[in-house]
Each structure stands twice: as structure tokens, then as C-alpha cells.
Amino acid sequence: GENVEQHPSTLSVQEGDSAVIKCTYSDSASNYFPWYKQELGKRPQLIIDIRSNVGEKKDQRIAVTLNKTAKHFSLHITETQPEDSAVYFCAARKAGGGNKLTFGTGTQLKVEL
Amino acid sequence: NAGVTQTPKFRVLKTGQSMTLLCAQDMNHEYMYWYRQDPGMGLRLIHYSVGEGTTAKGEVPDGYNVSRLKKQNFLLGLESAAPSQTSVYFCASSYLGLGEAFFGQGTRLTVV
Numbered sequence: 001g002e003n004v005e006q007h008p009s010t011l012s013v014q015e016g017d018s019a020v021i022k023c024t025y026s027d028s029a030s031n032y033f034p035w036y037k038q039e040l041g042k043r044p045q046l047i048i049d050i051r052s053n054v055g056e057k058k059d060q061r062i063a064v065t066l067n068k069t070a071k072h073f074s075l076h077i078t079e080t081q082p083e084d085s086a087v088y089f090c091a092a093r094k095a096g097g098g099n100k101l102t103f104g105t106g107t108q109l110k111v112e113l
Numbered sequence: 114n115a116g117v118t119q120t121p122k123f124r125v126l127k128t129g130q131s132m133t134l135l136c137a138q139d140m141n142h143e144y145m146y147w148y149r150q151d152p153g154m155g156l157r158l159i160h161y162s163v164g165e166g167t168t169a170k171g172e173v174p175d176g177y178n179v180s181r182l183k184k185q186n187f188l189l190g191l192e193s194a195a196p197s198q199t200s201v202y203f204c205a206s207s208y209l210g211l212g213e214a215f216f217g218q219g220t221r222l223t224v225v
Contacts, residue, residue: 001172009153034213043203043216044156089155098163099144099210100171103155 002027004092006104013080014112021107023090024072030092033066033073034101038087047088048075080111115139119204119217126194126224134189134220136204144210145187146171147179149200150219156203162187163210194224 003026013019025033034049050057050064050073057064061080066073077084087108091101120135136145143164148156158171162181176198178190187206191198204217 006155043218045216046213049213093210098146098161098169099207100146100158100161101156101214102172103148103157105153105155 002030002092002094002102004090004102004104006090006107008107009105010108010110012110012112015080015082017080019075019077019080019084019109019111021075021088021090021109022072023074023092023104024070025092025102026071027092027094028068028071029094031095032093033064034091034093035062035064035075036089036091036103038089038106040086044089077109080109082111082113085109085111117204117206117215117217119202119220121220122218123221124223126191126222128194128196128224130194131190131192132194132222133191134202134204134222136187136189136206136217137185138187138204138206138215139185140206140208140215141184142206142208142215143184144207145181146205146207146214147177147187147189148203148205149173150203151200159189159202194222196224198222199224 031052036044038044063076090104146161147159160179165184202220205214207214
């Protein structure tokens with residue numbers, strides 16, 4: 001089955017700096033890669049996603065890049081703010097078999113003032 | 114529009130007891146999923162359903178059973194709880210498994 005590795009497990013940045021979280025996946029048939037943000041005690045919520053026919057997608061301060069050849073994708077957050085502090089999960093999905101999402105192990109992002 | 118709602122939010126069980134977690138969605142989604150979340154391990158899929166009356170095993174199905182008698186509801190059962198099942202459980206649904214998966218608020222279960 002699919003395996004998704006996520007790094008780093010913790011990331012501390014100063015407010016206003018950029019943050020980058022990286023994920024690799026194992027199954028070349030995966031074609032959908034979402035990123036979820038989970039605040040403490042809350043449910044995971046989708047912040048951005050990318051499909052395999054696109055190399056990059058941006059939404060304000062958040063961007064995701066995908067390298068299908070290397071089977072890795074990254075989340076980029078610019079001009080970080082304290083409210084960006086949360087756990088971020090990457091995931092990968094391929095069509096069929098319930099279209100299941102396989103998640104990475106998460107990155108605890110802390111934005112310090 | 115409530116989205117995905119889980120019941121209960123918190124529960125403490127003794128080893129060997131049984132319980133059922135209820136997930137209800139009002140978005141008319143076909144696909145529903147049960148995940149467990151443990152520190153440092155992300156979200157792992159327990160069971161899933163691709164429609165009313167269907168269920169299938171995920172990555173970590175042992176010790177759990179599920180049922181999907183109605184399209185809007187997906188039940189997760191623990192027949193004989195064990196301390197290893199202490200976790201936060203999340204239900205999710207999506208339209209035909211495509212696009213965004215919407216999560217419930219989670220159930221924190223402690224087995225003592």
C-alpha cells in the first residue's frame with residue numbers, strides 16, 4: 001500500500017519567516033495530495049490540495065509544489081503568523097479501493113513572536 | 114449545515130467493555146471513513162465505506178467493527194476494549210472519495 005513520509009516532525013520559526021514541510025510518497029499511481037491543518041483539540045481541516053497534473057498551486061500565503069518524478073510534495077507558508085501554529089498533515093490518494101487517503105505523521109509548526 | 118458530527122466527544126471505558134461511536138453526515142456523501150489518531154503516528158485508517166450497506170478494512174482494522182445501515186450514518190464498534198485502543202477517533206466523509214474529506218470533531222476514548 002501507499003506510504004507517506006513527512007519531515008520535519010517539529011518546526012519552529014520566527015513570525016514573518018517562511019516555513020517548509022516536505023512529504024514523500026511511495027505509490028506512483030497516487031494522484032491527489034491534500035494538506036490538512038489541525039489546531040489543538042480540533043478536527044483536521046483542508047488548507048490546500050494539488051492534483052498530479054499540476055506542479056504548483058498557490059493560495060495567498062500558502063503554496064504547494066509537486067514533483068511527480070521524485071514522488072515528493074511540499075507545503076510552503078510565507079510571512080508566518082502566530083495563528084499558523086498548528087499540526088500540519090500531508091496525505092496522498094490514488095483512485096480506486098475506496099479512494100483512501102494515506103496520511104503523513106504530521107509536523108508541529110510553532111510560530112514564535 | 115452541521116457537516117460531520119460524532120457522538121460521543123469523550124468516553125472512558127474499562128478493559129473488556131464495548132461501545133459504539135456514531136458518525137453522522139448531512140452532505141449526502143457516499144464515502145465515509147474511520148481514522149484513529151495517535152501521537153507521532155498521524156491518522157491511520159480503520160475501516161471505510163463506499164456506500165450504504167458496504168464496509169471494508171483499512172490499515173488497522175483489528176478489534177473494530179463497522180456498519181453502514183443508512184447512507185448518512187457510519188458506526189464504529191469496539192466489542193472488547195483494550196488499552197491499546199486509547200486514541201482519538203475521527204470520522205470523515207467525501208463525495209465519492211473525490212476532493213476534500215470533511216472530518217468530524219473527534220472522539221477522545223480512554224480505555225483503562
